[in-house]
Amino acid sequence: MKDRINSLTPFTQIIVFILIGGISFVLINIISILVVTAVYPEIPTNNLDVLYDNYPVQFMFLYFLPFQLGFLLTPGLIYFLITRNKHSIFFQTRSFIWVAWSILLFISAFLLLPFFELINESITQYLGVYEVLVQEKQFSDAQLVRLIGKNASFEAYVIAIIVIGVVTGIAEEFAFRRFLFRHMLVHTNKLWLSVLGSAFVFALLHFNYIQFIPIMAFGIALALMYHVSGSVWPGVVLHSLNNALNVYWLRNENFPEWMESVHSEITIPSTLLLMGLIWVKYLKKQ
Template structure:
């Protein structure tokens, strides 16, 4: 197929194409992991988890959007995914925004976990709770390391690769399709964030992850560079790796303080204020750049 084969197709067709490519690579990952698992019998459980996540990130979240954008748009990949180097102030404000919104995300996460389904859906809620507990056990085993090598691998896989892959997928391709389809930037960002949160299958963290997706969506649109949400996403995940209490950082006063004050309303208020100011700065940059582009165009 030629580049941009499906450029003039409907939004539904483009989303369906992305979904099909996603499912193809998901199936390929399952087959590949079945082949590799017997060969990993001598590996530690956490290392097997890292290998699994690495393969998933590479095939499902990096190759999928790269192939999809090739089929969807005729313009060069650098332009379709907006792989332009961002201005340093915008990048810094993006990092500050994602770091400062963390207390609010943590508070929303605690609130989300307290939500309950109607009594008639009790069995579904119990399945969701069991799924969350399983995911929590897996995450703790992965993050609970005692050496620099494993810690570095966690940063590379959970922060860097996930940041690149998920932003290529959900902001670079899916969000662009939805914005063009709905002819509304805000709705495109919202629905991309909903899908971004839903695909993680962590139901009691759905709302905070959706909010995070919305933030990353606006960072992408306003900065006009995919690297801003990628680095912001990687920063968010890296903070989780760094600040999760485990045997590697046991006794660290800063981490113990963060864990203790995770839902401190004062920190949430201050963080939210800094976040709002950071996003305003990025929005102002977007407005200035839009005015410059309009002037040059005229």
């Protein structure tokens, strides 16, 4: 299998891995349905309202896990196994200082989220789609609150931390950074094309276009973290922590006030930190 994939063109390899993800998604979806219906025969698997309100854990196993494990993680892991000893010149493990650089980059991007959301809001208002996208986001958040909010069981909350937080963080990092970003960089040798291209796809597949620019900014930060640190794991850890934190905020409906609007005392230092990090790594030698 390894030799066959390596003999294909770079673009064809991407198509093959997408097909692997699609097939894995279907298989895991079938398995999850069979397991859940065997253990809980009374569950109406096609009635989403009943699943949301009465079977939130089973809902996550049926509708969240197959996509993360099948479509994202499986092709990412296969690509990792095929390429783990290849192209190391692009991703050599760096010293602790560059891991620290990666963490600071993520923090600066996280603190700039309200600023990125303001830009996204202005663009969507100009395009005339702002109200529609806001309604879609409100509906999506309301469904998640039904699933893991205060009225849901503590068990559902814990499973959400694991599935939406940890599993999603691992799956997305292996799919979008370890596979897509690495594949683009190795075969184009163009860092910023690979960073922006993988981040664009990352944001596109979240289907949350009212936050498209913030999600893409996260994708850029995570790709640079992988490139600079030489390891996918700093991104996995911080991505998972970010997801888990959002689950916590949704559960308790207490998103921090500073995330609701732009505050100069946060935006200015975060921007200076981001500019300093970029200068140290990419502009200083020039």
